[in-house]
Amino acid sequence: xxxxxxxxxxxxxxxxxxxxxxxxxxxxxxxxxxxxxxxxxxxxxxxxxxxxxxxxxxxxxxxxxxxxxxxxxxxxxxxxxxxxxxxxxxxxxxxxxxxxxxxxxxxxxxxxxxxxxxxxxxxxxxxxxxxxxxxxxxxxxxxxxxxxxxxxxxxxxxxxxxxxxxxxxxxxxxxxxxxxxxxxxxxxxxxxxxxxxxxxxxxxxxxxxxxxxxxxxxxxxxxxxxxxxxxxxxxxxxxxxxxxxxxxxxxxxxxxxxxxxxxxxxxxxxxxxxxxxxxxxxxxxx
Numbered sequence: 001x002x003x004x005x006x007x008x009x010x011x012x013x014x015x016x017x018x019x020x021x022x023x024x025x026x027x028x029x030x031x032x033x034x035x036x037x038x039x040x041x042x043x044x045x046x047x048x049x050x051x052x053x054x055x056x057x058x059x060x061x062x063x064x065x066x067x068x069x070x071x072x073x074x075x076x077x078x079x080x081x082x083x084x085x086x087x088x089x090x091x092x093x094x095x096x097x098x099x100x101x102x103x104x105x106x107x108x109x110x111x112x113x114x115x116x117x118x119x120x121x122x123x124x125x126x127x128x129x130x131x132x133x134x135x136x137x138x139x140x141x142x143x144x145x146x147x148x149x150x151x152x153x154x155x156x157x158x159x160x161x162x163x164x165x166x167x168x169x170x171x172x173x174x175x176x177x178x179x180x181x182x183x184x185x186x187x188x189x190x191x192x193x194x195x196x197x198x199x200x201x202x203x204x205x206x207x208x209x210x211x212x213x214x215x216x217x218x219x220x221x222x223x224x225x226x227x228x229x230x231x232x233x234x235x236x237x238x239x240x241x242x243x244x245x246x247x248x249x250x251x252x253x254x255x256x257x258x259x260x261x262x263x264x265x266x267x268x269x270x271x272x273x274x275x276x277x278x279x280x281x282x283x284x285x286x
Contacts, residue, residue: 004047006282009274010110011041012101014167014235014242017204019191028153029182032193036147036162038267042103043092044110048118051086069104069135073111076131085119098175100238108135109142110275117282145273149196164269165244166251170226171263172218178237187211209234229254
């Protein structure tokens with residue numbers, strides 16, 4: 001086993017559209033959504049060892065180690081070996097928690113993919129995605145690493161190629177509680193299911209957006225500003241909103257006009273996750 005430190009990408013995602021089709025008897029909601037990765041995200045530096053323990057630095061304030069989804073991913077993976085596997089993981093956290101960019105899910109997926117390789121467990125993509133689904137509904141798409149149309153609770157994935165636009169992503173100074181959002185009586189939760197070819201033709205929306213805007217004025221203000229310049233929507237069930245541009249220069253021109261104090265980033269849409277390139281690089285160094 002290599003004991004050197006290797007670096008792994010945990011890219012953010014956007015939900016280019018997101019529709020809630022109803023609530024199942026078990027309480028979960030049926031969704032139709034389109035995932036695409038972007039070229040910003042967290043970074044995990046991982047050093048595998050035989051200590052039989054997992055360390056994560058720095059600690060996240062207010063989050064116990066056992067509640068950290070990176071730790072949970074590593075521990076469930078350890079059950080697939082009888083060896084005393086361990087790892088020291090350093091997280092560079094660039095994505096906001098609760099932003100709708102998939103930061104925690106992406107961190108968990110990167111942990112699964114990286115440690116499966118570094119510990120030489122040889123689990124295949126299907127096995128890793130199944131483990132990921134137990135950690136969170138969005139984890140499998142990050143494990144698989146391809147832009148995808150998702151149905152069910154997010155676990156039914158169909159790989160897809162869509163235009164790789166440039167995006168401006170605004171991060172309002174607020175946090176959206178997903179559990180509260182799902183239980184909000186005003187949440188749209190009865191959008192009829194449509195076939196993918198129709199969804200791709202229709203105007204794209206996010207069913208969480210009206211409720212989030214009503215409950216979080218900061219989100220409404222950010223969207224109002226972005227909509228002056230380009231099609232703009234909420235992503236996921238968080239606070240982040242994005243606008244799409246066909247060219248980088250168009251996006252930069254709007255970025256230059258951003259109000260003082262607005263936290264806003266330029267990103268490029270990606271149909272293939274940087275994590276897959278990291279895995280290919282590591283396979284070439286063995």
